[in-house]
Amino acid sequence: MTVASGLATIRNKVGGELPAWLAFAGCLIAVFMQMIDVTIVNTALPNLTADLHASRSAQLLVISGYSLAFACTLLTAARIGAMVGRRAMFLASVTAFTAASMWCGLATGATELVIARVVQGAAGAGMAAQTIAILTAGFPRERHPLVFALYGGVAGFAGMLGPIVGGALITLDIGGWGWRSVFLINLPIGMLAFGLAWRYLRMGRPVSRDRLDLGGVVLSTAGLFAVIFALAEIQQRGWRPELSAAIVVGLALTAVFVAHQRKQTGRGSSPLLRLDLFADHGFRIGSILVGAFFGLFTAFVFAASITMQDVLGYSPWRTGLVMTLFALGAGTGAIGSLILVQRWGIRVLAAGIALFGGCLVAGAIYLHLTSGEVNALLAAGPVFASGFGVGLFGVQLQPIMLSGLDTERMSEASGVLPTIEQVGNSVGLAVLTTLFFSAHTLGGSVTMMAAIAVVAMGLGVLTLAMPEAGRS
Structure with missing residues (x-):
């Protein structure tokens, strides 16, 4: 092989993978945006509490509402993505997350902010639940260690960077937006992620149109909500009998969910898990x-x-x-x-x-x-x-x-x-x-x-x- 032909081979290989890497960049930006919002709000909490006259319970819900909505809808979001197409679900979720971020930034009351955060968390789950499927479909197996390293590094770094970025935004007070800037910063980030995914993310449509397992959706959501909500309350209030009971109920619902999934599989239906x-x-x-x-x-x-x-x-x-x-x-x-x-x-x-x-x-x-x-x-x-x-x-x-x-x-x-x-x-x-x-x-x-x-x-x-x- 001549040097010229070798260089041509390398150019063709890199050029062939370039769209996958650009689509991957869109996914990484979305992951960064979703992960940083887990921790960035902690820094802004005192300011938004004073501005919106938020009660103690509302303050906690601003943080836990996002995490609860995110955790409880991941399995459902992954199944919907498999049904309607990962690309369509990812793009819709990025759009919803960006819009919810703007809603958070423009909220005029504590209750409105809590509702916007719940929507934001559910949209974040829609993005996150497609990411592994997009990565594994977009790259050959020999690239998986590298892409997962980048994916994990970005997610981990974003979580640690949240308080630092939040503190900087509030200190700089860009445009006089104060605490609202920790949410509004997602607008340009979300638009960039959407643009890259829209242009370069190419995934085939799903082969089958399985029906959504609604029983599994209810059982998994209720079970996860009971367990995670109780654990979040334990962080604030310590162990209490009612919280211990909520965990037991959540675990029982999870066991019923597993039995239901076995039954769905035995019937030849498409289970949620x-x-x-x-x-x-x-x-x-x-x-x-x-x-x-x-x-x-x-x-x-x-x-x-x-x-x-x-x-x-x-x-x-x-x-x-x-x-x-x-x-x-x-x-x-x-x-x-x-x-x-x-x-x-x-x-x-x-x-x-x-x-x-x-x-x-x-x-x-x-x-x-x-x-x-x-x-x-x-x-x-x-x-x-x-x-x-x-x-x-x-x-x-x-x-x-x-x-x-x-x-x-x-x-x-x-x-x-x-x-x-x-x-x-x-x-x-x-x-x-x-x-x-x-x-x-x-x-x-x-x-x-x-x-x-x-x-x-x-x-x-x-x-x-x-x-x-x-x-x-």
Whole structure:
């Protein structure tokens, strides 16, 4: 082969994949927009509370209403996308999310804002529930580790960036919009995501027109709502008998939902959730790891914020700098995992989460010995290393757990994985706040870090049970 023909081959290959990458960029922008809205509102809450005269319950609903609507509609949104077409569902959801963001930014009362946030959360679920199916259909399997690394990196970074961006927007007060700018910023972002997806996202129409399993929709939505709502209330009020009862009811509804899905499958109907996904060993173990990891990571971010601001006396700006260093470590680990997993396989993930846990143990011991006196230069290395371990583990987990599925079942996982992640987030926060809610002391922070480290080490051991599918 001549140099000219070799270059022509490369140009043709890159040119052929360019539309897929541009469509992927639209998906990433949508993911960024949807994920940043989970945390950006926290910064604006005091301002919007004063402006709208929001009650305590309304304040909580501004945050939890979004998360509840998002988590409870993911499975339904994924099935609708499979029925009407992923492209059509994604574009409609981006449009609805952008419009709901404008509604939030123009809201004149607390109740109106809560309703707009619920609509925004449901639209976010419509986007998120199509993403994995779009990624797996748009790229060959050898590209999946890279695209999932980018997808996971953007989602994780957006969640950490939310409070920083929210603080900057409110401080700058662009156009005098104040807290409203944290919602209105989604307008140009949403239009860019829509434009790229409209122009470059090309997916075939669904082969079959299955009817929506309405019984499954009701059971899954009610079960998830009962569990996640109760967990959100536990974060604020602690364990109460009525909240424990709500969790029991939610779990019972979930069990009925699973039985209903088995019955639907036996009839040859199209279920809301394909239970044969969990027959795959990698997906089954991976689901446990994904749920536990998202709960662990959410608890860690919460614990780190309490420790730095309430115990060590850090300002929000200094706290943001520390978390930025952690995020840089996570990004480096994500990039490194693309190479290391190819060589050493699943052991890289186990080593990554063990490194994270080890850094937390070292941090807990250091805080105990120094009575909370932290040397910033000495702490920078472990902070970066802990992020590096998270990047090694978190980014390659999903492509490895999906690697044993065929294309059809991989598409079906598009709504399941985000649902597992959201449940993990809720459980992680509820457990942490229940056990350590009043422990805003140095001893409490040391105990929190040690507990999170123990769970991380356990995840490292469980990771070794995953199939060795990382060296494609």
